[in-house]
Amino acid sequence: MSRHSKSAHNTPDAGASATRGFVMPEGRFGAPRPVGPQATGAMPPQVDQGTAAMPPQPSRPVSSGTGAMPVVSPMGPTSGGYVPGYQVNARPPKKHRGLKIFGIVMASILGAIALVYFAGVIVFSGRFFPQSTIIGMDISGKTPEEVHQMLDNVLGDYTFKVEGPGLSLTLDATDMGMALDSQSIADGLLAEMNPWAWPYEVFQRHDDTDDLVSTLENSKLADTLTAAVEEANARGTAPKNATVAYDADEGGYVVVPEEEGNTLLSDVVIDEVTRGTVNFAPKVTLSDAVLAKPTVTRDDPALAEARDAANKYLGGALALTMAGAEKMAITADEIAEHITLGDDLSVTFDPEPLVAAVKEKVNAMDTTGATRTFTRPDGKAVTVKGGDYGWITDSQATADAVREALTSGAGGTLEIIMKQNAAQAPDEGGRDFGTRYIDVDLTEQHARFYGDDGAIIWESDIVSGKPADGRDTPQGTYYVKTNDGKSVLRGYKPDGTKDYETEVEFWMPFKDNSVGFHDAGWQEKFGGDWYVEHGSHGCVNLPPDKAEELHGLLSVGDVVVVHE
Numbered sequence: 001m002s003r004h005s006k007s008a009h010n011t012p013d014a015g016a017s018a019t020r021g022f023v024m025p026e027g028r029f030g031a032p033r034p035v036g037p038q039a040t041g042a043m044p045p046q047v048d049q050g051t052a053a054m055p056p057q058p059s060r061p062v063s064s065g066t067g068a069m070p071v072v073s074p075m076g077p078t079s080g081g082y083v084p085g086y087q088v089n090a091r092p093p094k095k096h097r098g099l100k101i102f103g104i105v106m107a108s109i110l111g112a113i114a115l116v117y118f119a120g121v122i123v124f125s126g127r128f129f130p131q132s133t134i135i136g137m138d139i140s141g142k143t144p145e146e147v148h149q150m151l152d153n154v155l156g157d158y159t160f161k162v163e164g165p166g167l168s169l170t171l172d173a174t175d176m177g178m179a180l181d182s183q184s185i186a187d188g189l190l191a192e193m194n195p196w197a198w199p200y201e202v203f204q205r206h207d208d209t210d211d212l213v214s215t216l217e218n219s220k221l222a223d224t225l226t227a228a229v230e231e232a233n234a235r236g237t238a239p240k241n242a243t244v245a246y247d248a249d250e251g252g253y254v255v256v257p258e259e260e261g262n263t264l265l266s267d268v269v270i271d272e273v274t275r276g277t278v279n280f281a282p283k284v285t286l287s288d289a290v291l292a293k294p295t296v297t298r299d300d301p302a303l304a305e306a307r308d309a310a311n312k313y314l315g316g317a318l319a320l321t322m323a324g325a326e327k328m329a330i331t332a333d334e335i336a337e338h339i340t341l342g343d344d345l346s347v348t349f350d351p352e353p354l355v356a357a358v359k360e361k362v363n364a365m366d367t368t369g370a371t372r373t374f375t376r377p378d379g380k381a382v383t384v385k386g387g388d389y390g391w392i393t394d395s396q397a398t399a400d401a402v403r404e405a406l407t408s409g410a411g412g413t414l415e416i417i418m419k420q421n422a423a424q425a426p427d428e429g430g431r432d433f434g435t436r437y438i439d440v441d442l443t444e445q446h447a448r449f450y451g452d453d454g455a456i457i458w459e460s461d462i463v464s465g466k467p468a469d470g471r472d473t474p475q476g477t478y479y480v481k482t483n484d485g486k487s488v489l490r491g492y493k494p495d496g497t498k499d500y501e502t503e504v505e506f507w508m509p510f511k512d513n514s515v516g517f518h519d520a521g522w523q524e525k526f527g528g529d530w531y532v533e534h535g536s537h538g539c540v541n542l543p544p545d546k547a548e549e550l551h552g553l554l555s556v557g558d559v560v561v562v563h564e
Contacts, residue, residue: 117199124195132206134189135280139208144186151185162225162273164286165262166232171224221277222270229266236263241296244306244345246336253310253336255303258294265292302345309347310339315409316351318402320358322391322416325425328361330354335406351406359399362416365426367391372477372561373429376439377454384563387476388511390432392420423559433477437559440464440540442473445527447517447540449553458553460546461527463520466535473538478510478560483551489518491537500537505544506551510560515539517554519547 128147130140139147162169189208194201239261247254268290276284296303318330340348367390373383397417405411422432435454440447442464449458464473487507491499509516520541523534540562542550 120198121195124198129201129206134208144190147186148183158280160277161283165291166236166264167228169228225270225273226266229264229269233263237261238263239292239294241294242298242303244303244341248333251332252314253307255298255307257298261292263292264290306341306345306347312409313339313349316406316411318405318411319413320416321413322425327365351403354406355399355403358402359395362393362395362398365391365393367422367426367432370430372431374431382563384475384477384561387478389477389479389559391418391422394419433559437561440562443564445531458550460542463523463526463531463541464535465538471537473540473562474511474515475562480554480556480558481509481513483508483554483556506547508554517542517550519544
């Protein structure tokens with residue numbers, strides 16, 4: 001092999017170029033250009049399929065004048081034939097190129113949306129949304145200044161008439177203080193808008209009339225209408241709520257139905273007139289809604305509850321009796337006077353005034369010592385006062401029983417509680433004893449014992465107390481305390497010394513244990529005026545046989561009436 005070809009073959013740079021080729025980096029310099037035989041388009045040498053390998057052929061020097069590269073056999077696998085140099089170090093695939101493009105597109109779209117959104121915010125910060133109206137005027141896309149001019153033009157010399165129940169007015173807008181601060185109103189309406197929500201709001205309807213109504217309500221118009229309503233109400237009749245009341249004819253509480261009136265509600269009148277005038281109507285006709293209505297109607301369940309609660313107390317009506325005879329009553333009418341229904345329909349009952357009245361009246365029913373007027377069976381009219389017989393009431397116990405009956409609603413009949421009873425309730429003359437009694441007539445100096453049938457079952461002349469010495473037999477209505485028979489009677493002088501001491505066979509006291517009937521065998525006679533000089537120390541002296549008879553007939557508790 002010549003020196004020249006060997007030298008060329010062994011050159012490191014040449015060998016590297018011929019064996020590997022050179023790939024230009026991708027990018028600004030373009031695709032790589034292959035180096036070697038394939039770059040010229042020459043066919044590579046053929047390898048004989050029948051031989052294992054061909055010896056390397058000496059390369060032919062290339063004239064330096066041509067600048068051509070020598071042909072060098074490429075290195076590569078021998079089983080597959082020739083491998084082009086541009087496939088040895090092929091460029092890697094570009095995996096993320098599509099994602100980058102997508103991101104760029106999306107960013108552009110979002111930027112455009114943001115640009116449009118913020119542009120809308122800027123626009124609607126100074127203009128009204130589409131589909132915006134006020135008092136029927138379209139203010140879509142208008143500025144506050146434009147709306148201000150529109151409102152001023154409409155108001156002008158507006159005059160309107162108000163007609164309705166009890167009202168008939170003709171009002172002038174200027175005189176009534178209806179001149180609007182339309183610039184402030186327009187600015188205020190715009191300030192209530194939310195420009196940041198314009199993508200939603202542009203598709204909604206916006207009626208700002210209510211905001212204008214609230215402005216007019218604070219004007220002089222409201223004051224004028226209020227005065228007119230007050231004047232109309234002074235001539236009208238206010239409605240009445242259904243309530244609960246006592247009906248004397250029904251004898252109980254009933255639900256009283258509500259009553260309609262013709263007075264007006266000033267706030268409703270103002271609202272209706274304002275809403276009419278804000279639309280600049282020439283006439284405002286008030287509806288029935290301006291009429292005041294009852295707030296409580298007859299079908300309110302609370303009324304029925306209150307009625308029933310009040311009637312429960314009426315059930316406490318009482319009849320107070322003495323010996324079965326009615327002496328006083330607490331009627332439903334009287335109870336109703338002390339039942340109170342609150343504004344909340346609560347029912348309260350105060351029985352104390354009734355209890356106090358009962359206690360006072362019961363105290364007055366005591367008959368001991370009272371004056372009694374009656375006619376004796378023989379026709380003599382008798383009037384007597386004093387004594388210890390009769391009714392003695394327990395007013396406190398009775399009052400307590402009455403209170404319980406009233407508050408519980410039990411009612412009915414209540415027997416007056418007594419500490420001491422009489423035979424019967426006092427009649428018109430005050431007589432409270434029955435037909436059985438002993439009548440002692442001091443004028444006649446005679447005593448009679450009437451039985452249960454009113455007939456005389458015993459009688460006798462008597463000797464009563466000596467009047468001159470102040471020893472008169474005490475008058476009054478008494479009852480027999482004991483009837484034990486024999487006893488010793490003792491009398492004492494004012495200085496305390498013993499005056500007399502006398503034993504009797506029959507002692508029947510009726511005034512304490514000091515004055516009574518007894519036998520007096522020492523008396524020479526009975527009846528007539530014998531008592532004037534020979535009278536007793538106050539007892540009723542009887543002949544011994546008559547005293548014995550009386551002892552056999554008399555019972556403890558029998559009534560003794562001593563009179564003139």
